[in-house]
Amino acid sequence: MTSDPPATSDTPACPDRLPAAARGGPLSHALSRVARLHRIAAGKLLRSTGLYPGQEFLMMHLWDADAVRQSELIKSMDLDPSTVTKMLQRLDHAGYVRRSADPQDRRAVLVAATADSCTLRSEVEGAWTELEEHTLAGLDDTERAELARLLAKVEANLCTEAANCPDRPSAHPASVHPAGRGGGGQGDQ
Amino acid sequence: MTSDPPATSDTPACPDRLPAAARGGPLSHALSRVARLHRIAAGKLLRSTGLYPGQEFLMMHLWDADAVRQSELIKSMDLDPSTVTKMLQRLDHAGYVRRSADPQDRRAVLVAATADSCTLRSEVEGAWTELEEHTLAGLDDTERAELARLLAKVEANLCTEAANCPDRPSAHPASVHPAGRGGGGQGDQ
DNA sequence: GGTCGATAATTGGCCGACCAAGGTAAAGTC
DNA sequence: GACTTTACCTTGGTCGGCCAATTATCGACC
Numbered sequence: 001m002t003s004d005p006p007a008t009s010d011t012p013a014c015p016d017r018l019p020a021a022a023r024g025g026p027l028s029h030a031l032s033r034v035a036r037l038h039r040i041a042a043g044k045l046l047r048s049t050g051l052y053p054g055q056e057f058l059m060m061h062l063w064d065a066d067a068v069r070q071s072e073l074i075k076s077m078d079l080d081p082s083t084v085t086k087m088l089q090r091l092d093h094a095g096y097v098r099r100s101a102d103p104q105d106r107r108a109v110l111v112a113a114t115a116d117s118c119t120l121r122s123e124v125e126g127a128w129t130e131l132e133e134h135t136l137a138g139l140d141d142t143e144r145a146e147l148a149r150l151l152a153k154v155e156a157n158l159c160t161e162a163a164n165c166p167d168r169p170s171a172h173p174a175s176v177h178p179a180g181r182g183g184g185g186q187g188d189q
Numbered sequence: 190m191t192s193d194p195p196a197t198s199d200t201p202a203c204p205d206r207l208p209a210a211a212r213g214g215p216l217s218h219a220l221s222r223v224a225r226l227h228r229i230a231a232g233k234l235l236r237s238t239g240l241y242p243g244q245e246f247l248m249m250h251l252w253d254a255d256a257v258r259q260s261e262l263i264k265s266m267d268l269d270p271s272t273v274t275k276m277l278q279r280l281d282h283a284g285y286v287r288r289s290a291d292p293q294d295r296r297a298v299l300v301a302a303t304a305d306s307c308t309l310r311s312e313v314e315g316a317w318t319e320l321e322e323h324t325l326a327g328l329d330d331t332e333r334a335e336l337a338r339l340l341a342k343v344e345a346n347l348c349t350e351a352a353n354c355p356d357r358p359s360a361h362p363a364s365v366h367p368a369g370r371g372g373g374g375q376g377d378q
Numbered sequence: 379g380g381t382c383g384a385t386a387a388t389t390g391g392c393c394g395a396c397c398a399a400g401g402t403a404a405a406g407t408c
Numbered sequence: 409g410a411c412t413t414t415a416c417c418t419t420g421g422t423c424g425g426c427c428a429a430t431t432a433t434c435g436a437c438c
Contacts, residue, residue: 014252014307027333028227028321030340032246033267035224036425037347038217039394043426054394057221063203071416078222083395085418090393107403107416118203132217137346139339144216147339150332151219157326158226225395228424232396243424260386272425274388279423296386296433 038135045127049120050094056124058087059096062113063121069102070109096120227324234316238309239283245313247276248285251302252310258291259298285309 042053051059061073074084088111091097096117102108136144231242240248250262263273277300280286285306291297325333 014302014304014310016252016310027337027340028231028317028324030337030344031224031227031324034340034344034347035220035227037344038220038224040426041347042217052393063205064201066201069416074416079394080396081417082397082419087394089418105404105416109417113203115203121203121205128217135217135220135343135346139342143339143342146335147343148216148219150328150336150339151216151223153327153332154324154336155219155223155226157324158223158230229396241423258386263386268424269426270387271389271427276424278388294386294434296431298387 038131041134042127042131045131046124049123049127051096051120051124055087055091056128058084058091059113059117059120059124062097062111063117067100067110067112070099070111073111227320230323231316231320234320235313238312238316240285240309240313244276244280245317247273247280248302248306248309248313251286251300252306256289256299256301259288259300262300 039053042056046053046056049056057077058073061076062068070084070088074081077084088097088099092099096114098112098114100110100112102110136147139147228242231245235242235245238245246266247262250265251257259273259277260270263270266273277286277288281288285303287301287303289299289301291299325336328336
């Protein structure tokens with residue numbers, strides 16, 4: 001323990017090279033915080049349905065159609081395949097979803113919502129509209145539209161770099177440091 | 190896409206009780222998507238530093254002071270204690286952070302950034318400003334301000350319900366179904 | 379003094395999400 | 409036909425993040 005200075009604060013461990021003004025994007029911060037709060041709120045609302053945030057999204061895709069190819073699901077939700085696989089395993093086990101092999105293409109999997117899951121539908125949709133309402137309370141239509149517009153713009157910006165966006169070319173060579181931390185740092189414990 | 194149906198699509202598994210217009214908040218959707226992309230972008234930029242998204246946040250808190258009580262950290266980042274504990278274990282093991290018992294209060298833990306971590310500081314801060322720039326590319330000052338304003342408003346909205354917000358009393362009785370899914374669905378697998 | 383409630387951390391379990399490999403089946407090529 | 413891509417999913421690992429339950433310690437109260 002450092003024998004130490006009783007104290008907290010001050011005595012910064014490292015000198016700051018950048019001017020304080022340049023430090024940290026307040027907007028990025030805000031975005032992260034809002035997103036987190038939003039997720040928590042969603043979780044709370046979804047709780048009574050037995051779904052976890054993220055799953056309702058998947059279910060919504062399923063409720064619209066009868067059976068969906070998993071690859072289709074992955075594409076339309078734009079998630080990692082492994083994420084979807086695991087999610088589906090859980091939902092399957094919970095009885096909300098059924099998977100079956102596609103006779104047309106034997107490596108593909110067809111996914112469908114079960115009848116059981118239907119009882120959730122209205123609840124989930126209600127939760128979402130409530131969430132939306134709660135999120136945007138106090139914003140008039142103009143503000144909502146503006147927020148949507150700005151968010152869309154930001155999304156487009158971020159998409160250009162992200163690997164997988166609808167309609168983004170990006171053979172983008174740069175910026176991808178190939179390696180980085182392979183076996184490095186905090187691997188185990 | 191969408192055209193295919195040999196068997197897919199149509200025949201919705203459950204009838205939709207809500208009018209399509211009411212369904213799903215487009216803004217909530219957008220927010221989630223943007224947040225996710227933002228996180229991915231952050232991850233990419235942070236990658237070369239060996240940090241994972243979320244950790245840089247913690248480190249920034251540490252770089253500003255010499256030693257911080259863990260509880261202080263938890264409060265100021267507004268995260269779950271267990272989250273911070275695990276994060277710190279990893280960062281400790283990676284050598285970026287050092288924990289020591291607080292002599293004043295033997296149940297408390299003091300956390301400090303190591304000298305090693307200092308080499309990351311400028312890199313991390315650079316990454317953040319780059320991220321900010323990338324995120325907001327194409328938005329003029331007015332738009333940025335507006336976005337910040339709207340985000341703040343949304344944050345305030347979401348805070349009222351979330352348990353833990355700075356300066357929020359919120360003994361908010363309503364809407365919090367106390368229990369929910371205890372033994373429910375997808376527990377095991 | 380001793381008891382009881384609040385506080386500080388930790389552990390364990392769970393989920394979403396990622397990446398990196400791997401295995402299998404379908405297209406495309408020769 | 410056989411061979412080589414490519415697409416589709418799984419598994420295994422890691423992280424951030426949450427909740428629930430536990431263990432120490434501190435404080436306050438009696």
